[in-house]
Amino acid sequence: xxxxxxxxxxxxxxxxxxxxxxxxxxxxxxxxxxxxxxxxxxxxxxxxxxxxxxxxxxxxxxxxxxxxxxxxxxxxxxxxxxxxxxxxxxxxxxxxxxxxxxxxxxxxxxxxxxxxxxxxxxxxxxxxxxxxxxxxxxxxxxxxxxxxxxxxxxxxxxxxxxxxxxxxxxxxxxxxxxxxxxxxxxxxxxxxxxxxxxxxxxxxxxxxxxxxxxxxxxxxxxxxxxxxxxxxxxxxxxxxxxxxxxxxxxxxxxxxxxxxxxxxxxxxxxxxxxxxxxxxxxxxxxxxxxxxxxxxxxxxxxxxxxxxxxxxxxxxxxxxxxxxxxxxxxxxxxxxxxxxxxxxxxxxx
Amino acid sequence: xxxxxxxxxxxxxxxxxxxxxxxxxxxxxxxxxxxxxxxxxxxxxxxxxxxxxxxxxxxxxxxxxxxxxxxxxxxxxxxxxxxxxxxxxxxxxxxxxxxxxxxxxxxxxxxxxxxxxxxxxxxxxxxxxxxxxxxxxxxxxxxxxxxxxxxxxxxxxxxxxxxxxxxxxxxxxxxxxxxxxxxxxxxxxxxxxxxxxxxxxxxxxxxxxxxxxxxxxxxxxxxxxxxxxxxxxxxxxxxxxxxxxxxxxxxxxxxxxxxxxxxxxxxxxxxxxxxxxxxxxxxxxxxxxxxxxxxxxxxxxxxxxxxxxxxxxxxxxxxxxxxxxxxxxxxxxxxxxxxxxxxxxxxxx
DNA sequence: TCGGGCGCGGAGAGCGCTCTCCGTCCCATG
DNA sequence: CATGGGACGGAGAGCGCTCTCCGCGCCCGA
Numbered sequence: 001x002x003x004x005x006x007x008x009x010x011x012x013x014x015x016x017x018x019x020x021x022x023x024x025x026x027x028x029x030x031x032x033x034x035x036x037x038x039x040x041x042x043x044x045x046x047x048x049x050x051x052x053x054x055x056x057x058x059x060x061x062x063x064x065x066x067x068x069x070x071x072x073x074x075x076x077x078x079x080x081x082x083x084x085x086x087x088x089x090x091x092x093x094x095x096x097x098x099x100x101x102x103x104x105x106x107x108x109x110x111x112x113x114x115x116x117x118x119x120x121x122x123x124x125x126x127x128x129x130x131x132x133x134x135x136x137x138x139x140x141x142x143x144x145x146x147x148x149x150x151x152x153x154x155x156x157x158x159x160x161x162x163x164x165x166x167x168x169x170x171x172x173x174x175x176x177x178x179x180x181x182x183x184x185x186x187x188x189x190x191x192x193x194x195x196x197x198x199x200x201x202x203x204x205x206x207x208x209x210x211x212x213x214x215x216x217x218x219x220x221x222x223x224x225x226x227x228x229x230x231x232x233x234x235x236x237x238x239x240x241x242x243x244x245x246x247x248x249x250x251x252x253x254x255x256x257x258x259x260x261x262x263x264x265x266x267x268x269x270x271x272x273x274x275x276x277x278x279x280x281x282x283x284x285x286x287x288x289x290x291x292x293x294x295x296x297x298x299x300x301x302x303x304x305x306x307x308x309x310x311x312x313x314x315x316x317x318x319x320x321x322x323x324x325x326x327x328x329x330x331x332x333x334x335x336x337x338x339x340x341x342x343x344x345x346x347x348x349x
Numbered sequence: 350x351x352x353x354x355x356x357x358x359x360x361x362x363x364x365x366x367x368x369x370x371x372x373x374x375x376x377x378x379x380x381x382x383x384x385x386x387x388x389x390x391x392x393x394x395x396x397x398x399x400x401x402x403x404x405x406x407x408x409x410x411x412x413x414x415x416x417x418x419x420x421x422x423x424x425x426x427x428x429x430x431x432x433x434x435x436x437x438x439x440x441x442x443x444x445x446x447x448x449x450x451x452x453x454x455x456x457x458x459x460x461x462x463x464x465x466x467x468x469x470x471x472x473x474x475x476x477x478x479x480x481x482x483x484x485x486x487x488x489x490x491x492x493x494x495x496x497x498x499x500x501x502x503x504x505x506x507x508x509x510x511x512x513x514x515x516x517x518x519x520x521x522x523x524x525x526x527x528x529x530x531x532x533x534x535x536x537x538x539x540x541x542x543x544x545x546x547x548x549x550x551x552x553x554x555x556x557x558x559x560x561x562x563x564x565x566x567x568x569x570x571x572x573x574x575x576x577x578x579x580x581x582x583x584x585x586x587x588x589x590x591x592x593x594x595x596x597x598x599x600x601x602x603x604x605x606x607x608x609x610x611x612x613x614x615x616x617x618x619x620x621x622x623x624x625x626x627x628x629x630x631x632x633x634x635x636x637x638x639x640x641x642x643x644x645x646x647x648x649x650x651x652x653x654x655x656x657x658x659x660x661x662x663x664x665x666x667x668x669x670x671x672x673x674x675x676x677x678x679x680x681x682x683x684x685x686x687x688x689x690x691x692x693x694x695x696x697x698x
Numbered sequence: 699t700c701g702g703g704c705g706c707g708g709a710g711a712g713c714g715c716t717c718t719c720c721g722t723c724c725c726a727t728g
Numbered sequence: 729c730a731t732g733g734g735a736c737g738g739a740g741a742g743c744g745c746t747c748t749c750c751g752c753g754c755c756c757g758a
Binding site: 699700701702703704705706707708709710711712713714715716717718719720721722723724725726727728 | 729730731732733734735736737738739740741742743744745746747748749750751752753754755756757758
Binding site: 025027030061063 | 713714
């Protein structure tokens with residue numbers, strides 16, 4: 001408890017612990033790591049020495065030799081340099097999406113002693129930064145969430161031979177692992193539900209056509225509706241933001257006043273659509289049934305939104321799992337995991 | 350361009366670059382860092398060598414000797430182990446708050462080549478992890494966002510002599526730097542506005558009483574109203590979530606049917622309050638004026654919410670600035686930065 | 699009683715980088 | 729022409745850790 005051998009300068013090192021325990025550095029190292037071939041009583045005295053010295057292994061020194069950092073980059077990547085409008089950062093971080101992904105990633109990584117390093121890649125410069133960061137050995141791999149299908153970062157990573165896993169299938173096929181949702185199946189769930197409810201004149205508000213997930217949700221919905229004998233489904237395009245859902249709903253009702261069911265491609269837009277319906281004096285779900293997608297804004301909707309749930313946290317955790325597999329085994333096959341969505345029935349449909 | 354001196358194994362090192370450039374390691378190091386006393390033509394050839402070898406400095410090796418990591422921990426810290434209800438993570442990451450803080454932090458750190466490492470501290474175990482992480486030299490300091498005033502982490506950090514900066518003033522005073530909003534002044538802004546609008550019977554929906562910021566907003570509001578000749582302000586307690594704002598509003602109207610103005614302690618609850626008012630058939634702002642706080646949910650409200658803006662991104666960036674100051678100069682004085690809020694007038698009041 | 703094997707622990711060589719000397723060379727000055 | 733000083737570049741010593749040898753001693757079987 002008292003000062004045995006006060007560490008000369010700064011933090012205690014392996015050497016200090018070894019001296020206190022009366023063994024060699026190597027033995028202490030063994031105890032700390034794989035505990036291979038060390039007599040129980042020696043392990044005990046080493047542990048005591050660690051406790052009295054307050055020793056913590058130095059990560060830099062360790063990763064210098066192991067070539068592992070115990071960190072992965074969590075990259076939020078966008079087109080950047082190109083699209084106008086508000087800043088990239090504010091768009092990405094504006095809703096809870098990022099927080100949920102972070103939460104899922106952390107839940108998987110934390111028990112394994114790995115930490116995610118937050119990075120933004122919204123320009124050629126910052127994309128190079130990400131690649132350099134990994135090549136420097138600052139992180140063992142990257143988890144990439146692209147906000148745009150044409151994001152060039154994944155290819156840069158693949159070309160550099162860096163372990164990486166993507167959120168969502170890339171627009172053009174490249175050999176990289178990713179985790180995605182079965183968007184078409186989810187949209188079909190919505191279609192089935194609307195039809196089963198008895199809706200006869202169904203429309204949809206889709207996401208931006210240049211986002212693959214939005215395309216899939218739209219075509220999946222149209223196909224499923226066609227299967228139910230509704231070959232034509234009126235559709236308007238939104239941008240995944242509440243205001244566009246509101247505007248889209250107004251347009252839809254104006255052009256097709258007899259609509260009795262709507263599939264909205266994400267909850268944020270559905271929230272806006274609900275507001276519009278209310279303004280228009282349509283009751284939900286009696287006059288118009290509404291089904292959303294994502295299950296991200298349920299609490300904020302009136303009435304509570306029936307929606308297709310995308311298990312973001314689970315998907316993010318799965319990304320982390322895949323990445324660690326790639327890091328541990330460079331020969332690990334490129335894999336894509338497609339997660340099945342579920343329908344959460346509340347009151348709006 | 351062709352293979353000059355193929356790096357024997359793995360990535361090229363300083364040695365490789367030095368060999369290609371025909372100089373010593375030390376010279377290359379000088380060129381890469383402070384460029385001190387190196388002839389221009391030699392610098393040039395070193396740069397060429399770096400380009401041809403594709404060299405990137407190894408971070409572990411560098412930080413082993415510099416004792417700097419170029420990383421800071423971004424810790425989301427809560428009481429944990431104690432409160433029930435849904436999981437800690439889901440609560441923290443549920444809204445855009447975390448994303449906005451992250452965005453502010455990154456905007457300041459990125460140009461300086463520093464990266465934030467995401468950490469969660471919601472139990473004694475994980476709090477120790479954070480301390481160890483820093484003591485290991487995995488990060489140079491910590492940015493701590495506590496969701497609870499009694500969070501023990503700040504004290505642990507101070508006791509360990511680790512550089513750290515807090516979001517918001519800690520419940521009990523400890524010598525640590527923090528950035529906070531002038532909550533009382535913000536609440537006064539709301540009071541002034543409501544009174545100036547002609548509201549005579551004003552009430553408030555506050556945040557949880559055990560959160561210091563909520564207390565400040567409440568007492569600041571009450572004081573300002575008293576100054577305007579309204580010594581008594583009906584108040585109900587919420588939990589900062591939309592549902593509680595809705596419930597609170599119902600209660601308020603039931604107990605005080607003649608209310609014509611409400612100050613809601615955050616936008617999320619204000620959103621719920623607006624919904625309730627709508628259900629109750631009260632027009633906003635004609636019958637009841639509503640002022641929120643934070644400016645975090647403006648777009649999602651109908652009508653658009655008049656609110657007290659808390660510049661989260663700026664505050665987060667300020668935290669990062671303070672932290673780097675502490676890291677660079679261990680003698681840097683403990684500092685608290687109090688940011689002034691502004692009133693954003695929209696349609697709800 | 700002795701030899702072989704194996705369980706254990708120590709010595710030592712780096713990992714890639716920075717940084718402190720220190721030597722060299724060149725130029726300006728007396 | 730000798731000398732001092734400044735500018736520049738190299739040598740080498742670690743930073744703290746892991747890991748591969750090795751050697752020692754104990755236990756077992758013959």
